[in-house]
Amino acid sequence: MEKQKLSLGDSSGETSEVKRSVCTEEKFVWPWVGLVANIQTEVDKTGRRVGRSGSTLRDELIQKGFNPTRVQPIWNFKGHSGFALVEFTKDIKGFENAMNFERSYKSDGHGKKDWEKGVHLRDDKPYGWVCREDDYNRSGIVGKNVKKKRDLKSVSQLQEEEERKMVQLVENMSQSIEMKMISKQELEHKVDETSRVLQSVEFHNYQLNQTYKQEVEKMQTNLHDLYQQIIIGHEKSMSDLETEREKLENRARQICIDEAEMEKSRLEIEMNQKAMLEQNEANMEAMKLAEKHQKEKEKLHEKIMEMEAKLNETQELELEIEKLKGSSNVMKHMADGDVDVELMEKMAKTQMELEAREAALYDKIKSVTQKERMANDEFQEARKEMIQFWNENEDLVSGEKIRVKRMGQLDTKPFVVAVKKKLRGGSRAKAELKAMELCSFWEGQVGDVHWYPFKVDESDGIAKIVVDNKDEKLIKLKDAYGEELYKEVVRAKREIVEYNPSGGYVVSELWNFEKNRKATMEEVTDVMLKIRKTVVAMKNKRKRR
Structure with a gap:
């Protein structure tokens, strides 16, 4: 919608016409409409008068450059009255086309004054002009059709109406923008609060990670000490058995003459050998247990390395949960050995706490995302309204x-x-x-x-x-x-x-x-x-x- 000032036409003729209209407060029929008179008609077989159709007249006027939106012939009880209304667009371009339409007929000696002088009685060409106050107040079928859904307005009145609409539009758009800016600031504040919460959770996760690493290191130290104790005990047992064996052999050499004593010594030696075999079996079991603990230690170390690699690829919260799950699996594998029950309970409690924090955090992020999407939709709608305003007010x-x-x-x-x-x-x-x-x-x-x-x-x-x-x-x-x-x-x-x-x-x-x-x-x-x-x-x- 262009702003209707005195720039209603580009040519000097159009400008002078508009100035004259404004100065005298001449009133036009609004929306702009022209009147074509002296359209040739004939009587058909039914006795009614018929003439050229509105679409034919409109196409002719379009070819001449007047660009009407519609041409509506005026009919009465006898048929075609010889008059037709030429409708133009409601904007400034429509007014320019209407005035050009009138000047075309006027310059050819077929304007309104020529019609009123009775010149039309001497030829069969059509006459045309733009409807004004006298046409609006005309009696008969022509005046009735001109009045239909139309009003009388001066150019200055139309200018004032458009300016009022423009001011109201700008004020409404400004208020809408201010409300959207306030909404944006509120959303930014909520995003800042969420960021602070995320930072707090991230710090808490970091502390949990450090605690977990310390506990793992403590468990590795305990396993190493256990392994060393098993080896030392094995070596001591072997040393004691070796000393006992030497004593028995010395005693056997001393009592070799006494058969009974020798038999007794033989039995003691067999018992000693049996005890050594049992001790060896016990030592083998101890070694197997030590090897088992060593393998568990290596698996645990590999699991820690794997989890540290995942820490750089996934989100912090998911990693913490996976770490706790991995730790739980390691503890399950070591259920037959010496396990720190207090550590397992602490790890399980930590896992439950992280899962609860994860669910709460996801809900908060989801809520913020929905609000941000709504705000974005509102901004896109405001941007479309802005584009429409710019297109309709290019002169501004x-x-x-x-x-x-x-x-x-x-x-x-x-x-x-x-x-x-x-x-x-x-x-x-x-x-x-x-x-x-x-x-x-x-x-x-x-x-x-x-x-x-x-x-x-x-x-x-x-x-x-x-x-x-x-x-x-x-x-x-x-x-x-x-x-x-x-x-x-x-x-x-x-x-x-x-x-x-x-x-x-x-x-x-x-x-x-x-x-x-x-x-x-x-x-x-x-x-x-x-x-x-x-x-x-x-x-x-x-x-x-």
Whole structure:
């Protein structure tokens, strides 16, 4: 919606016409409507008068450049009355088309004054003019149709109404922006609180990890001491048995003459050998137990190394839980040995505590994520409203650095330059026509979602999207029309891929043309507040007059 000031037309004739309308407070029928009179009719077989259809008249007026939205013939009880209403759009462009429509008929001697003088009685050409107050108050079927769903308004009244609407729109948008900014600040505060909670949990997890490592080291020390005690006991037992064996052998040598004594000694020696065998078996069992503890120790060490590697790959909370599970499994394997029951109970309690903290933390993160998604949806909706405001008020924002950019739309200038350079010596009209055809073709190519002239380049260790130099379409375009046209097509396709890869059509975006990037909501808000201040100042100045 354009702002309706005195710039209702570009030509000097239009400007003088509008100034005269404003000065005399001439009232027009609103929405703009023209009246065509003296339409030739004839009597059909039924006795009713018929004439040219509204669509036929509309097409003729469109060809003349007046662009009406609808042409409605006026019918009475006899049939076609010879009159027709020509409706135009409600904006400034519609007013310009209506005035051009009236001037066309007036310059040809078929205006309203010519009709009122009775000139139409001498020819069969149609007469036309824009409906004003006298047409609105006309009696009969023509006046009745002109009044239908229409009103009388001056240009200045329409200007004031549009300015009031504009001020109200800016005020509403400003209030909406302020509310959204407050909501954003609240969300940021909640995110900060969540970050502090996460830091506290992370520190607590670190402390638990350190405690766990200390307990594991203590358990390894206890296993090593047990192993040493078993070896020392084995060596002492072997030494005692060896000493006893030597004593028995000496005694056997001393009593070898006494057969009875010898038999007794033999029995004692056998008993001693049997005891040594039993002791050896006991020592073997002790060695097996020591080896078992050593293997458990090695497995535990491997488990610790594995868990330390996982610590760098997964989230801290999940690692802590896996560590506790691993520790529980190690304890289960060692259930037949000497196990610190207090340590196992402590590890189980720690695991339960971590699981509870994990569930609470996930719930909090889920809640914050949902609120952040809702805030993002609200910001996207506000951005769409901003784009609509910019499109409808181009005259207000034309001088600002923040304007609407149609992402993926091709610029026709490089096409015209490239075609003229290629068709040297040809006519300008032919070159421009060829450029428009070429631009239309490449608009279709850019919007084709199946054409993707890019590839992923990881030559420097960082994955990035680059143009595929082997793409046949781009190669042919570059060879035929040069580097500048090639760059323009690549730019438009990049924007389509970035902003609407699935749809492939042009989308509007608020753009900072000074910094050549997407405009932030803060920048857009600053421009809105600036516009609001300007509009309010204009309104106050008009009231003082």
